[in-house]
Amino acid sequence: MANAEFGTVFFDEMTFATYDGEKWSETSFVPSDKLPLHPATHVLHYASTCFEGMKAFRAADGKINIFRLDDHVKRMQNSARCLHLPVPDTEQLKAMIVDILAKHRDEVPAFPGSAYIRPTLIGTDQSIGRAAAPTRTAMLYVLISPVGDYFPADAKMRVLLDTEHQRCAPHFGSVKSGGNYASALGLILAAKEKYNTAQVIFAPDGDVQETGAANCLLINDNEVLTKPLSSEFLPGITRDSLLQVAAKLGYKVTERNIQATELIEWIKTGEVALSGTAAVLAPIGEVVYEGETHHVKQGGEPVNAKRLRKYLNDVQQGLEEDSFGWITRV
Numbered sequence: 318m319a320n321a322e323f324g325t326v327f328f329d330e331m332t333f334a335t336y337d338g339e340k341w342s343e344t345s346f347v348p349s350d351k352l353p354l355h356p357a358t359h360v361l362h363y364a365s366t367c368f369e370g371m372k373a374f375r376a377a378d379g380k381i382n383i384f385r386l387d388d389h390v391k392r393m394q395n396s397a398r399c400l401h402l403p404v405p406d407t408e409q410l411k412a413m414i415v416d417i418l419a420k421h422r423d424e425v426p427a428f429p430g431s432a433y434i435r436p437t438l439i440g441t442d443q444s445i446g447r448a449a450a451p452t453r454t455a456m457l458y459v460l461i462s463p464v465g466d467y468f469p470a471d472a473k474m475r476v477l478l479d480t481e482h483q484r485c486a487p488h489f490g491s492v493k494s495g496g497n498y499a500s501a502l503g504l505i506l507a508a509k510e511k512y513n514t515a516q517v518i519f520a521p522d523g524d525v526q527e528t529g530a531a532n533c534l535l536i537n538d539n540e541v542l543t544k545p546l547s548s549e550f551l552p553g554i555t556r557d558s559l560l561q562v563a564a565k566l567g568y569k570v571t572e573r574n575i576q577a578t579e580l581i582e583w584i585k586t587g588e589v590a591l592s593g594t595a596a597v598l599a600p601i602g603e604v605v606y607e608g609e610t611h612h613v614k615q616g617g618e619p620v621n622a623k624r625l626r627k628y629l630n631d632v633q634q635g636l637e638e639d640s641f642g643w644i645t646r647v
């Protein structure tokens with residue numbers, strides 16, 4: 318596992334349930350290496366799919382801390398509604414996540430590793446005629462991937478600030494659904510080819526939104542600044558957590574729209590970082606804007622991003638008190 322690519326190794330079992338058009342089945346444990354799907358299955362043609370990404374951490378007492386379980390379940394239910402997929406039952410989905418972790422608790426790596434949890438919902442009607450109709454049937458499963466620390470706090474990313482393109486359809490940006498990543502992929506690859514960037518911050522018409530899979534925070538010694546939630550981008554639970562942590566640590570927290578020109582001005586002295594479950598908070602070192610490279614803080618250290626990240630990591634591991642009620646212990 319130590320050398321494996323992120324998200325390529327899994328517990329050999331997963332929890333699994335189906336929706337038959339009227340009700341959810343009981344949950345079962347099944348092998349995690351295959352799904353029985355007809356080639357005409359709805360999801361394979363019309364992208365009736367959504368997922369979640371969350372983590373569980375090994376605490377010092379050997380218990381497993383699941384981070385913000387309820388919020389991830391709620392967000393998945395919201396994604397399912399937007400896609401007109403059968404909505405998973407709250408208690409069943411929570412139990413599907415808790416039970417697979419409880420059964421395989423010994424396989425959850427110690428910090429900085431964790432268990433990355435990937436609940437997935439797909440439409441399974443065997444019909445290629447339902448392009449403009451919802452699937453009636455579905456499968457729900459919870460894959461678990463033991464992961465290491467793939468995004469060290471010291472790595473400083475080079476990103477493109479793209480004011481021309483949108484990541485995905487603006488009414489769909491808040492849904493964690495496959496098609497959105499497909500829509501951003503070509504743009505990310507083109508930027509890598511042209512500017513050698515790892516990520517693209519999408520800022521259509523100058524409105525700074527997010528990257529392909531992470532939210533964007535501007536940070537300095539006094540303040541954390543980010544765009545207010547909208548349908549255009551993903552309401553990150555790490556984003557929300559970091560804003561609450563920042564307020565607790567005495568930063569001013571501001572949610573308002575940010576122009577690309579303001580971001581470029583900000584990074585002369587301030588920091589910019591990407592937030593998401595996988596990376597927590599990954600500092601950016603260089604921003605390419607209108608063909609020129611801008612060095613964040615003239616190459617200075619992202620001390621505030623590191624401080625926020627550490628606090629959140631400590632809550633996740635149980636080293637810092639869970640004053641926000643974010644941890645479910647298994």
Ligand SMILES: *Cc1c(COP(=O)(O)O)cnc(C)c1O
Pocket residue numbers: 370493527528529530531532551552553554555556592593594595
């Ligand atoms: C998952 C995701 C995020 C981050 O959300 P978290 O809940 O913090 O993991 C941000 N943007 C996109 C597009 C995402 O898919």
